[in-house]
Amino acid sequence: MNKPIRIVIADDNRELIEVLKSYLQSQDDMQLLGVAYHGNEALEVIYRELPDVLVLDIIMPHLDGIGVLEKLQFEKQRPRVIVLSAFGQEAIIQRIVSLGADYYMLKPFDLDTLGKRIRQLGDEPMYISSFGMSSPQSTIAQAVDMPAKSTVKNLEEEVTKVIYQMGVPAHVKGYQYLRDAIVSVIQEVSLIGAVTKELYPLIADKYQTTPTRAERAIRHAIELAWDRGNIDFINKFFGYSINTERGKPTSSEFIAMVAEKLRM
Structure with a gap:
């Protein structure tokens, strides 16, 4: 049996974290290593636990999600990152992409879709290049635009x-x-x-x-x-x-x- 995918959650919404914890703990192929409620705490947990995947909110106190990505950008060992956000602004998405996030999911989201993304990242190992950590098939989940026919x-x-x-x-x-x-x-x-x-x-x-x-x-x-x-x-x-x-x-x-x- 393959080792479970090791995960850390960082989000200041405690209700949402409880929902995510319940979901992840119900998945046999996933292991929740820890949770963080602000950016600085997230970095502490990441450096201590060295997770495979980080599920990261953008809007957090003390240090936001973009700040966390900036800190992790040039680390030799860093997790794959799924960003969660209520904001679909193109400039924010581009900034997140440039900092090495693998997926961008808009809140609210489907838990099964999140699980699918985690498994995809768990199956794609990171490797070190001259530009830092990257993967063979990093993919950004784009926001879905309102249909043009909507008046x-x-x-x-x-x-x-x-x-x-x-x-x-x-x-x-x-x-x-x-x-x-x-x-x-x-x-x-x-x-x-x-x-x-x-x-x-x-x-x-x-x-x-x-x-x-x-x-x-x-x-x-x-x-x-x-x-x-x-x-x-x-x-x-x-x-x-x-x-x-x-x-x-x-x-x-x-x-x-x-x-x-x-x-x-």
């Missing part, structure tokens, strides 16, 4: 349905602002990387207000959904239980997560 009206209807079901009150200004922000990000992914400079001014211009007021209204709408909304629907929509202890997501995180889920 703005269809998008607005779909986003409206989702945020209403989450519990965002339709009477607050932030309801319309949040809806339009999500639609805008679906149509132009790069906006999520320029929320303050481009997205909020775009919404403000449409509704003849200021970017600061647009941002506050969106934040208020998200807080209402998180505090008083339909948590069961939110859990179901994102594909796993949200971590209430972690606190509310930032406005940009929430917009990105909803947009990416609908784009898929």
